[in-house]
Amino acid sequence: MNTKKKIYLDYNATTPVAKLVVAAMLPFFTEKFGNASSDHLFGWDAAEGVEFAREQVSNLVNCKSTEITFTSGATEASNLGLFGFCKKNSSKGKHIISCKTEHKAILDTMKALQNQGFQITYLDVDVEGNIDLEELKNNITAETILVCLMLANNETGLIHPMQEIEKIVHANGAKLMSDITQAVGKIPVDLKELNLDMAIFSSHKIYGPKGVGALYINKKNKVEIDQTVFGGGQEKGMRPGTLNVPGIVGFGKAAEIAAAEMNEEVIRISKLRNKLEEVLEEIEEVIINSKNSDRLPNTTNVSFENIDGNNLLRKLNNLAVSRGSACTSNLINPSHVLKAMGLSDELALSSIRISLGRNTALADIEFAAEEIKNTIDHLKNAVV
Structure with missing residues (x-):
């Protein structure tokens, strides 16, 4: 269990x-x-x-x-x-x-x-x-x-x-x-x-x-x-x-409530997202999509090269993350958004969207980062 x-x-x-x-x-x-x-x-x-x-x-x-x-x-x-x-x-x-x-x-x-x-x-x-x-x-x-x-x-x-x-x-x-x-x-x-x-x-x-x-x-x-x-x-x-x-x-x-809390929440969430991305970028062959453009403070989209996307999601069973839009998440197709940005089918399928929210705490980010790093290491070692 x-x-x-x-x-x-x-x-x-x-x-x-x-x-x-x-x-x-x-x-x-x-x-x-x-x-x-x-x-x-x-x-x-x-x-x-x-x-x-x-x-x-x-x-x-x-x-x-x-x-x-x-x-x-x-x-x-x-x-x-x-x-x-x-x-x-x-x-x-x-x-x-x-x-x-x-x-x-x-x-x-x-x-x-x-x-x-x-x-x-x-x-x-x-x-x-x-x-x-x-x-x-x-x-x-x-x-x-x-x-x-x-x-x-x-x-x-x-x-x-x-x-x-x-x-x-x-x-x-x-x-x-x-x-x-x-x-x-x-x-x-x-x-x-x-x-x-x-x-x-x-x-x-x-x-x-x-x-x-x-x-x-x-x-x-x-x-x-x-x-x-x-x-x-x-x-x-x-x-x-x-x-x-x-x-x-x-x-x-x-x-x-959103109007009252937004300004403080933007600052808090941005710090958490940036912390998460700092840790994820320590992984080899990782790409943070749209990182160099103006983005929402709560969203990160990460691609992992040479990783099977299906295995990745199955192994990350303690984290609720997604491949993309919830409206299409039941379809095993590469994201049309990432494809339009020039990603290959393989890389788009090995990408995950992580979106933080009001209940996300620093401990959650630390746990998630560790889970992702360990999972990527496990999948790469399994291939070898």
Whole structure:
């Protein structure tokens, strides 16, 4: 029987729900259980909880509460935003620009749009995962209606220079959408400053419940999208259906806590991540992906040359780490992100993502570093 302690290091996949978040949600399962659309006391209590949460979420990302539409998660938000925008604006053009390293929630939606007659240009990235801003500029045409680029990559933590991207996109008459899911709660995200036209993010990445997300639509920039889901007038008709009131309330509380703790947490987590990487770099034939670029403070993506990736993950059974996105982790395929950065199939498959979080302590990092070093030594000696 394995008696070693087990360490969770996959916070980019999901986070545990904070106790204060659970406490905020509980009354909305029992005493305040009403339908937020009902016109009586129970409904009013539920609706009040939803609108308070909307304020909390909008405060975290610095936007108007009326610019937030609640969804079941970032994936649904991406579908509502992309399909709704393209449906509304297809008369202006049918060209969209994205990137090869986007999350599958975006890439798969792009494929569906392509099947509907839209032309998609996927930008290349360099060995660090950065796009070429000149390539972006050169690919925008009179037919380009939208550029969709994530703020922070979920696998490597790389942060795109969104303010520079925004200037290029808007100067050329297109709109800008961003998947900000991995950045929210980990680094300051100011939607007014970024001047995005649309953005998507999720509750369960910031210690809130699963099954809740948000679509941001910039009112100042007069972004218009068509309704693509039907069946009720909830969320101004953009996302009909009975609201998940407890989940939304939890999302709001998680956002409030993240806003209060973020600055101190960024410093603490950065130190832990840097400490971990210092130890890992003592291993021969190791590569820290995107290390020389701006990254999220909690994320490290490590490749081990001449190591079998399957054996590596099996041996690291005391550590919850991943090969990449949780949405594709059950597939034994090389990461599309790492492949786009130029890694071979073999090296991409022998790479792991380690993402730290609020509950990660120095002792966890020391334990994890030792486990990884010992495992790599064991695998190399076994080959010899």
